[in-house]
Amino acid sequence: MSDSINNPARTIGSTEELxxxxxxxxxxxxxxxxxxxxxxxxxxxxxxxxxFRKLAKIEGLHIENVNQAATGKQLPSLLAWExxxxxxxxxxxxxxxxxxxxxxxxxxxxxxxQGEKRAVAFFRHVAETTSDDKxxxxxxxxxxxxxEHVALLQQWQERFPKPDxxxxxxxxxxxxxx
Numbered sequence: 023m024s025d026s027i028n029n030p031a032r033t034i035g036s037t038e039e040l041x042x043x044x045x046x047x048x049x050x051x052x053x054x055x056x057x058x059x060x061x062x063x064x065x066x067x068x069x070x071x072x073x074f075r076k077l078a079k080i081e082g083l084h085i086e087n088v089n090q091a092a093t094g095k096q097l098p099s100l101l102a103w104e105x106x107x108x109x110x111x112x113x114x115x116x117x118x119x120x121x122x123x124x125x126x127x128x129x130x131x132x133x134x135x136q137g138e139k140r141a142v143a144f145f146r147h148v149a150e151t152t153s154d155d156k157x158x159x160x161x162x163x164x165x166x167x168x169x170e171h172v173a174l175l176q177q178w179q180e181r182f183p184k185p186d187x188x189x190x191x192x193x194x195x196x197x198x199x200x
Contacts, residue, residue, distance in 0.1 A: 033151045037160050040148060042097040044088045044164065046105055047144070051081040051114035051137060058121055058130070065123035065196065073130045081114070091160075113140035124190050128182040135175040141168040 034040050055078035062071035105112065114137040121133065142165055149161035 033153070034148050034157060034161075035152070035154060037154075037156050038092075038095050038097050040157055040160055040164075041088055041092045041095065042100055043105065043148075045085065045092070045097070046100070047112040047114050047141060048081055048084040048088055050112040052078045052085065054114075054137075055081060055134070058133075061121060061123065062125075067123060067125070070125055070127055070130045073127050077130070077134050113137065113144040122190050123196065124192060126182070126185050126189060128179060128184050131175055131179040131182065135172055135179065138168055138171040138175060142172060 034043060055074045059071045059074035059078065062068070062074060107113070120136075122129070125133075145161045145164040145168060149158050149165060152158050152161065
């Protein structure tokens, strides 16, 4: 699984800017989980597709929380390419390259958990690099929230056994039509 942190290239200087980044981060996560669910359905892996849909709904609740925190504030209107993520993608967006059509629930949760861990690292980086007390306070609150998500996913993952080596072997893999 990918472990890039995706820190902003510069310091986030206001709570409005931090909320804009948070909104982008959560929106990307919803889109990514829905994309993964669609892929799993295409390959008839319905159990994992359902899990990704649930994760998308959970991330959607996070969007509602960010929107509530942004009430009365004027957030900067940043276009997708204006966010300064390390590798061009938000921390919680997930690593599509780590998805596999035969992945099992354990893998789906692991993929989500890695995104939450990157979000923890992102908000911790914001807290460590800001000189604004309000940004520091909000970033630390977001670190705590994301750490709760990691803990919840760890508990959830314990319900599923880690798949044995060779889980991704398919003697008749799907073929792409030309």
